[in-house]
Amino acid sequence: xxxYLPIAEISVSIFLLLGLGxxxxxxxxxFGVGGGFLMTPLLMFLGIPPAVAVATEANQIVAASVSGAxxxxxxxxxxxxxxxxxxCGGLVGSVIGTVIFTWMKTLGQSDLLIKLCYVVFxxxxxxxxxxxxxxxxxxxxxxxxxxxxxxxxxxxxxxxxMRFKRSKLYISALPPLLIGCLVGILAAIxGVGGGFxxxxxxxxxxxxxxAVVVGTSLFQITFVTAAVTVLHSVNTQTVDxxxxxxxxxxxxxxxxxxxxxxxxxxxxxxxxxLAAMVLLVCGKLAYDLIAVPSELFSIAIGAEAGH
Numbered sequence: 001x002x003x004y005l006p007i008a009e010i011s012v013s014i015f016l017l018l019g020l021g022x023x024x025x026x027x028x029x030x031f032g033v034g035g036g037f038l039m040t041p042l043l044m045f046l047g048i049p050p051a052v053a054v055a056t057e058a059n060q061i062v063a064a065s066v067s068g069a070x071x072x073x074x075x076x077x078x079x080x081x082x083x084x085x086x087x088c089g090g091l092v093g094s095v096i097g098t099v100i101f102t103w104m105k106t107l108g109q110s111d112l113l114i115k116l117c118y119v120v121f122x123x124x125x126x127x128x129x130x131x132x133x134x135x136x137x138x139x140x141x142x143x144x145x146x147x148x149x150x151x152x153x154x155x156x157x158x159x160x161x162m163r164f165k166r167s168k169l170y171i172s173a174l175p176p177l178l179i180g181c182l183v184g185i186l187a188a189i190x191g192v193g194g195g196f197x198x199x200x201x202x203x204x205x206x207x208x209x210x211a212v213v214v215g216t217s218l219f220q221i222t223f224v225t226a227a228v229t230v231l232h233s234v235n236t237q238t239v240d241x242x243x244x245x246x247x248x249x250x251x252x253x254x255x256x257x258x259x260x261x262x263x264x265x266x267x268x269x270x271x272x273x274l275a276a277m278v279l280l281v282c283g284k285l286a287y288d289l290i291a292v293p294s295e296l297f298s299i300a301i302g303a304e305a306g307h
Contacts (some may be wrong), residue, residue: 007056014246016046021250027277029068029258030270037122039247040191041281050111052240054101054191055232058225059244061192065222066252071259072215079166079212083219085173086180086198090224093184098231101189105236117190119286126278129200133272167208167216175205180220187221187228194264200271210270217231270276 002011024039039061043053072078104113158172179201186192198220202213232237 003246005240005243006047006294007238008052008243010047010108010126012046012048012243016248017243017246021247022254023250024247025068026258026264027254029071029255030261036191037118037190037278038281041118041285044115045185048240048243049156049238050114051105051236051238052243054114054189055229055236055238056240056243058187058232059239059248061187061225062222062229062248064223066257068255069215069218069222069257072218075215076166077211077215077217078219079164079208080219081162082164082169082176082208083216084166085132085162085176086183086216086220088140089177089180089182090184090187090188090220091227093181093186094166094188094224094227094231095184096181097185097188098228098235100185101232102235104189112188115285115289117156117186117280119289120135121186121190122278122282122285125200126195126275126282129271130279132200132267137269155212156179167206167212170207171273174227179205179281180224183220187224188231199274203271204284249277 003013003014003017006013020039022040027038040050040053040057043049043057048056069078158174160173161170162173164171179198183198186197198217199213202208202217203210208216229239
């Protein structure tokens with residue numbers, strides 16, 4: 001059954017969109033990420049204009065994150081105080097990111113820049129996470145001495161320290177603020193929740209326990225992506241409500257199942273699987289940028305034509 005998407009200006013199968021939403025919601029609950037790093041490229045692969053995919057996916061991430069965050073809240077795996085600090089930075093970053101996105105759109109090169117941002121960020125983060133998690137799994141199988149989870153870096157000597165009881169940390173509030181700001185910028189420009197950056201940053205830089213990281217990440221992502229959705233609706237008018245509703249329906253259900261599956265996997269296994277998926281998506285996007293298209297010319301009118 002086909003449905004017409006008014007803002008994207010194409011027809012897509014309803015069942016395909018519902019399935020994509022459920023799949024991304026499942027990943028959201030299992031890995032503690034919004035899933036935008038996967039859904040936005042998938043929407044672009046379906047022919048939806050990148051600008052519409054970015055703005056609409058931010059809306060879809062809200063529901064997936066709410067569903068997953070509630071499940072983790074019931075298990076007391078959310079550090080609310082840390083989440084609020086991250087949120088303060090995220091709201092500032094979302095405003096900055098929306099301004100940058102609007103400027104990119106006026107240049108007429110937003111599609112290319114969005115894809116380049118994905119390739120660069122996913123490639124770097126995915127490679128680092130893959131190497132680290134593979135080493136951790138290798139050490140675990142050999143039965144060797146495990147590293148200490150928390151190591152002290154220069155960021156632990158920064159001022160404005162706060163105590164985060166749920167995470168058992170006493171660190172400066174500046175690193176969480178900066179991480180939240182970066183995630184807010186990426187949410188506005190790339191249509192992602194930023195979990196693929198926030199999760200490893202919270203684990204390796206801040207030293208938070210993996211179980212608490214997942215719930216706290218979803219808590220922060222919920223409010224940041226909600227703000228990004230409102231900003232895009234007002235400034236760029238690229239949010240496709242019909243598309244968002246279909247993705248929301250599937251994602252809410254999928255997130256509940258993903259949360260349950262994630263409880264049976266160890267932290268190293270979760271990071272390894274997440275890194276593998278990030279690298280696969282990165283590889284597909286990079287290939288699309290360099291591959292010769294089947295049709296060298298197109299008369300299709302994109303979202304940047306002023307609609």
